[in-house]
Amino acid sequence: MPxxxxxxxxxxxxxxxxxxxxxxxxGGGDHFRAEVVSDRFQGLSRIEQxxxxxxxxxxxxxxxxxxxxLKTSTPGGPT
Amino acid sequence: xxxxxxxxxHKFLEQAIxxxxxxxxxxxxxxxxxxxxxxxxxxCLNALGVRYAAMDVLPDPRIREELSTISDWPTIPQLFVDGxxxxxxxxxxxxxxxxxxxxxxxxxxxxxVEPEPPSVQPPTQxxxxxxxxxxxx
Numbered sequence: 001m002p003x004x005x006x007x008x009x010x011x012x013x014x015x016x017x018x019x020x021x022x023x024x025x026x027g028g029g030d031h032f033r034a035e036v037v038s039d040r041f042q043g044l045s046r047i048e049q050x051x052x053x054x055x056x057x058x059x060x061x062x063x064x065x066x067x068x069x070l071k072t073s074t075p076g077g078p079t
Numbered sequence: 080x081x082x083x084x085x086x087x088x089h090k091f092l093e094q095a096i097x098x099x100x101x102x103x104x105x106x107x108x109x110x111x112x113x114x115x116x117x118x119x120x121x122x123c124l125n126a127l128g129v130r131y132a133a134m135d136v137l138p139d140p141r142i143r144e145e146l147s148t149i150s151d152w153p154t155i156p157q158l159f160v161d162g163x164x165x166x167x168x169x170x171x172x173x174x175x176x177x178x179x180x181x182x183x184x185x186x187x188x189x190x191x192v193e194p195e196p197p198s199v200q201p202p203t204q205x206x207x208x209x210x211x212x213x214x215x216x
């Protein structure tokens with residue numbers, strides 16, 4: 001079962017320098033919420049920003065990670 | 080007994096996206112959502128009072144698989160406007176709260192921006208049902 005620390009670490013590895021907060025919404029390790037602030041998101045649409053994070057987990061989304069709710073932004077604020 | 084192939088499902092989904100200006104793929108239906116994320120997303124559309132078509136992805140797992148190959152988006156719900164993916168629950172909710180969704184859909188932003196629980200009213204535009212009907216044949 002994935003943990004919040006594991007998810008946080010994997011997002012940080014994929015997006016170096018990102019500020020990542022992950023919480024387990026259900027307490028059961030399958031509904032997570034992540035807030036990610038990264039300068040990699042600069043100039044990208046919300047869809048593209050979320051895709052960058054979803055790509056870290058591939059098929060695990062909808063599988064072991066039933067749901068990953070996302071809020072993405074750039075260090076300067078929402079784009 | 081008719082057998083629906085993945086290609087037929089794929090084609091049907093592409094057609095539904097092309098033919099419906101506002102097309103929501105969800106778990107369950109707007110009046111009986113089967114997932115909190117789907118409920119919130121249809122709730123945003125209901126609160127804006129826009130006409131939209133909704134399709135339940137649950138009757139056949141291949142609907143979801145084929146939809147993801149079209150949209151390159153891993154989760155349900157998925158909202159399409161004018162044939163383009165707008166996003167899932169997080170993005171739609173965020174855009175609803177900021178007024179961007181109202182702007183995109185060309186309707187006024189309601190004063191109360193809290194997403195309402197899904198309306199008991201069914202969407203004014205009939206959901207595309209033939210696929211599900213075919214699947215049950």
